[in-house]
Amino acid sequence: MKKIYSYLIILAATFSLGSCADSEYTDKYDNPSETSKASCDKLMTGVFYTGRTYTFNSYWRAWTWDNYSLGVYAQTVGFMNDEGNIYAVSDGYANDRWVNFYNTLTQFRVLEDVYSKLSDEEKITYSIFKDLAEVFVYDHLSQIVDIFGDCPFEKAGYLYITGDVAGSFPSYDKAEDLYSMMLDRLGELYTNIHSLNGNLSAQAAAYLPNQDFINGGDLNKWEAYCNSLRLRLAIRVASQGTLAEKGKQVVAEILNGNLPLVDSNSGGIQLDSNNEDTANFFNPDDLRTGYADGNYVNASSAMLNALTKTVAGENDPRLPILYSKNAAGEYKGLDPENETYAEQKINVDKPSAERAYSRIDSTTVSYNTEFISPIITASEVAFLKAEAYQKGWANGDAKQAYVDGVLFSSQFYFNENEISPSSEGTKLTYPGDAVVEAYANKAWDVASNKEEAIITQKWLNFGFIQSSQAWNEIRRTGFPDIYFPEDGGAQLLKKAPYRVKYPASERSNNTSNWETQVQSMGGDDSYYIKLFWAK
Numbered sequence: 309m310k311k312i313y314s315y316l317i318i319l320a321a322t323f324s325l326g327s328c329a330d331s332e333y334t335d336k337y338d339n340p341s342e343t344s345k346a347s348c349d350k351l352m353t354g355v356f357y358t359g360r361t362y363t364f365n366s367y368w369r370a371w372t373w374d375n376y377s378l379g380v381y382a383q384t385v386g387f388m389n390d391e392g393n394i395y396a397v398s399d400g401y402a403n404d405r406w407v408n409f410y411n412t413l414t415q416f417r418v419l420e421d422v423y424s425k426l427s428d429e430e431k432i433t434y435s436i437f438k439d440l441a442e443v444f445v446y447d448h449l450s451q452i453v454d455i456f457g458d459c460p461f462e463k464a465g466y467l468y469i470t471g472d473v474a475g476s477f478p479s480y481d482k483a484e485d486l487y488s489m490m491l492d493r494l495g496e497l498y499t500n501i502h503s504l505n506g507n508l509s510a511q512a513a514a515y516l517p518n519q520d521f522i523n524g525g526d527l528n529k530w531e532a533y534c535n536s537l538r539l540r541l542a543i544r545v546a547s548q549g550t551l552a553e554k555g556k557q558v559v560a561e562i563l564n565g566n567l568p569l570v571d572s573n574s575g576g577i578q579l580d581s582n583n584e585d586t587a588n589f590f591n592p593d594d595l596r597t598g599y600a601d602g603n604y605v606n607a608s609s610a611m612l613n614a615l616t617k618t619v620a621g622e623n624d625p626r627l628p629i630l631y632s633k634n635a636a637g638e639y640k641g642l643d644p645e646n647e648t649y650a651e652q653k654i655n656v657d658k659p660s661a662e663r664a665y666s667r668i669d670s671t672t673v674s675y676n677t678e679f680i681s682p683i684i685t686a687s688e689v690a691f692l693k694a695e696a697y698q699k700g701w702a703n704g705d706a707k708q709a710y711v712d713g714v715l716f717s718s719q720f721y722f723n724e725n726e727i728s729p730s731s732e733g734t735k736l737t738y739p740g741d742a743v744v745e746a747y748a749n750k751a752w753d754v755a756s757n758k759e760e761a762i763i764t765q766k767w768l769n770f771g772f773i774q775s776s777q778a779w780n781e782i783r784r785t786g787f788p789d790i791y792f793p794e795d796g797g798a799q800l801l802k803k804a805p806y807r808v809k810y811p812a813s814e815r816s817n818n819t820s821n822w823e824t825q826v827q828s829m830g831g832d833d834s835y836y837i838k839l840f841w842a843k
């Protein structure tokens with residue numbers, strides 16, 4: 309990690325920025341007057357760097373956003389029936405997620421602009437950096453669409469390039485149009501990356517490993533990232549909505565065409581933490597301050613039910629490394645259906661020696677300074693395949709893909725436990741593939757609804773590490789079938805929402821376009837407008 313950060317120091321020096329704090333770096337890096345002579349390889353790193361907060365499991369992503377906000381909607385973390393506040397989401401947190409994306413997009417617009425001014429020969433050398441940055445941008449664009457719905461994109465992020473303040477307020481693009489564009493463009497990007505794999509110029513081949521802190525310049529991984537992201541988006545729209553047929557066509561193209569995907573944990577798209585990261589590029593202490601010290605470390609009863617009740621009389625092999633037992637030696641989560649707020653408050657306030665609820669395991673997560681932050685895992689891709697095969701959108705064995713998904717997930721989480729230098733929680737030996745596969749086969753065989761079984765396992769795999777993706781599955785499919793209490797004391801959010809409202813900065817800074825957008829939504833920027841792909 310020190311090595312990666314050193315490249316950013318070099319990058320900063322190239323722009324005469326010197327060594328500075330993240331906010332200073334971003335402010336200056338955004339300015340084309342500082343980057344006009346920069347090369348595309350360094351600008352690609354700038355795109356990744358600006359978006360890293362919501363890529364790495366940072367405190368700000370993992371707790372203020374993914375779990376404190378969206379994790380309640382996904383029930384991947386335990387929460388209390390606090391009347392008037394059950395489903396509240398901080399506008400400030402939503403605003404930070406929104407602004408971070410548009411800062412990242414602005415970095416990409418600068419990269420596009422610099423690239424467009426290169427000679428044809430230079431474009432051949434530098435196209436790979438633009439293409440990889442574009443894949444990354446679509447990963448984050450899709451997250452913004454999935455959270456907020458329609459959003460500015462096609463006309464957004466150009467102010468630093470044009471200097472035209474009056475023309476810099478972007479109109480909104482329809483969510484369906486953005487998804488359609490991403491499905492098309494990701495297919496084109498895969499073709500571009502594949503054609504360059506093994507055929508990079510000597511200059512590009514030398515620069516890429518140094519500047520790519522996501523995949524280390526491994527274009528095989530980038531091909532898999534691009535196709536796996538495209539498959540995720542295609543599956544998301546294939547069940548219902550205006551893009552259902554297009555989604556199914558893309559699924560068949562990828563799976564029946566045997567295009568490269570993330571199909572092993574060694575090939576996962578991820579960011580590693582590092583306890584020796586003295587420069588705090590990926591601050592390992594973020595996990596402790598979030599998962600260990602945060603208020604949302606108590607287990608969700610829904611998560612524990614999936615781990616303990618799927619196969620009668622048998623616990624999921626992942627259970628003991630994901631959660632610790634309570635003081636009574638039992639697995640117990642906060643239960644929004646069967647506990648009152650008063651009961652929960654008493655239990656939560658008990659001293660550690662009398663702890664009533666299971667907690668997220670500290671060795672695997674809270675004190676794991678070597679924690680791996682997943683972007684796209686082999687487990688997710690296996691469950692995408694399982695759903696596609698089960699529904700007949702592609703040719704393959706749904707059961708085998710499901711078993712693979714449980715296996716990959718177990719391997720991933722046990723590896724997180726194994727690499728942790730902490731001994732605060734549970735340290736267990738992986739039980740072996742045969743044990744996990746036997747459990748997965750039983751879970752499939754006893755499931756009366758195979759789609760529900762697939763999605764529940766997918767939701768469980770995302771869990772408290774990728775809560776926003778888990779929330780997508782609930783909204784898209786209705787699975788797992790979880791009880792959500794009604795909050796009679798709330799003024800706005802009496803039920804779990806379908807989306808998040810546009811943040812204050814958008815209402816203030818892009819008022820005219822925001823007002824036009826809200827009118828297209830029936831005059832109300834409502835939490836209860838469903839995304840076009842939602843059930």
